[in-house]
Amino acid sequence: MTDVLDVAIVGAGVSGVYSGFRLLSTNRDQRVEIFEGDDHVGGRLLSATPPGIPNMVAELGGMRILPSVQPRITKLLEELNAGTEDPAELIETYDFPVDDPDNIAFVRDIHLRLRDFEESPGAIPYNLSFQEEGKTAGKLVLDALEQIVPGITSKDLTEADRRQLAQETSFGGKPLYRQGFWQVLMRVMTSEAYQLAKIAGGYQSTLSNWNAADAIPWYLSDFGVSPDYKGFKKGFQQVPLTVAQRFEAVGGVVHTGARVVSFEPDGEVVSLKLVTSTGRAHRPCEASDSGDAPSRARAVGS
Numbered sequence: 564m565t566d567v568l569d570v571a572i573v574g575a576g577v578s579g580v581y582s583g584f585r586l587l588s589t590n591r592d593q594r595v596e597i598f599e600g601d602d603h604v605g606g607r608l609l610s611a612t613p614p615g616i617p618n619m620v621a622e623l624g625g626m627r628i629l630p631s632v633q634p635r636i637t638k639l640l641e642e643l644n645a646g647t648e649d650p651a652e653l654i655e656t657y658d659f660p661v662d663d664p665d666n667i668a669f670v671r672d673i674h675l676r677l678r679d680f681e682e683s684p685g686a687i688p689y690n691l692s693f694q695e696e697g698k699t700a701g702k703l704v705l706d707a708l709e710q711i712v713p714g715i716t717s718k719d720l721t722e723a724d725r726r727q728l729a730q731e732t733s734f735g736g737k738p739l740y741r742q743g744f745w746q747v748l749m750r751v752m753t754s755e756a757y758q759l760a761k762i763a764g765g766y767q768s769t770l771s772n773w774n775a776a777d778a779i780p781w782y783l784s785d786f787g788v789s790p791d792y793k794g795f796k797k798g799f800q801q802v803p804l805t806v807a808q809r810f811e812a813v814g815g816v817v818h819t820g821a822r823v824v825s826f827e828p829d830g831e832v833v834s835l836k837l838v839t840s841t842g843r844a845h846r847p848c849e850a851s852d853s854g855d856a857p858s859r860a861r862a863v864g865s
């Protein structure tokens with residue numbers, strides 16, 4: 564058999580294995596192989612069982628989805644489960660509450676439960692204004708966003724409505740799309756409330772200084788109005804692992820421990836240079852069409 568592939572995919576993260584599966588699902592006559600530098604499939608979706616806690620799955624990368632704003636993965640799960648005959652292999656999700664009163668917050672060396680923000684405001688080690696006291700980190704930001712774009716936290720709006728509203732709104736005499744998120748937040752929150760929201764909100768980067776008209780609807784979709792997340796009972800990594808199995812079932816090949824260090828024209832093919840666990844290797848990949856320059860070979864990156 565020739566060593567030339569039709570498609571080489573670099574990386575067996577969820578996008579690499581999904582691309583391979585889709586390519587082979589539409590045309591099984593192709594030779595499609597995936598080259599993964601690491602020793603596992605899944606990339607940034609990595610789930611582990613901690614030693615001594617066999618019933619627990621620890622997520623070392625992605626941990627949850629928000630079906631209302633991630634329709635593609637939601638549809639993929641339905642499709643994968645519909646093609647599963649063994650119930651033990653179903654990808655099952657569970658409700659992943661982010662605002663449970665028992666959730667732990669550890670701020671400025673103080674251990675708190677989420678309920679303390681509302682029930683024991685004196686225990687919160689931040690110098691908040693009287694309007695800010697008694698609110699959780701999420702509520703502080705929601706109230707600030709409502710002041711910046713009145714009406715945007717209404718549950719009746721769709722994500723598209725909120726995006727449009729933010730694009731059309733001016734704040735302090737300037738369109739929001741010309742301002743930074745941090746700048747507008749700091750006009751309606753005290754610095755202490757901003758610091759608390761940043762540290763107790765879980766993700767510092769979301770409140771950093773990106774475009775305010777993009778950030779506000781994004782924040783509300785991901786954290787704000789109705790954040791009904793789902794976690795994965797067997798870990799998020801089950802998704803790329805299942806897709807990889809389906810890819811292999813239709814003739815695809817996944818190589819782990821095979822890092823692509825470069826790809827170069829080599830006659831009518833593109834030759835992939837790999838560093839494998841067993842040393843360097845070369846892998847040619849056929850150009851997309853014999854008349855094309857080899858640099859247009861269908862190597863897919865992820």
Ligand SMILES: Cc1cc2nc3c(=O)[nH]c(=O)nc-3n(C[C@H](O)[C@H](O)[C@H](O)COP(=O)(O)OP(=O)(O)OC[C@H]3O[C@@H](n4cnc5c(N)ncnc54)[C@H](O)[C@@H]3O)c2cc1C
Nearest residue numbers: 574576577578599600601606607608624625626627822823
């Ligand atoms: C800490 C963390 C938390 C997250 N939380 C969530 C969440 O809760 N929900 C959510 O939906 N998303 C979350 N994400 C984002 C999500 O994990 C990523 O969007 C998704 O996994 C990206 O998939 P990918 O296939 O595009 O890339 P990756 O998963 O990064 O896969 C790329 C693969 O390519 C391989 N590779 C790279 N270069 C080469 C090379 N030269 N040769 C061979 N192989 C190579 C890498 O080893 C890797 O396996 C989180 C990410 C992180 C890091």
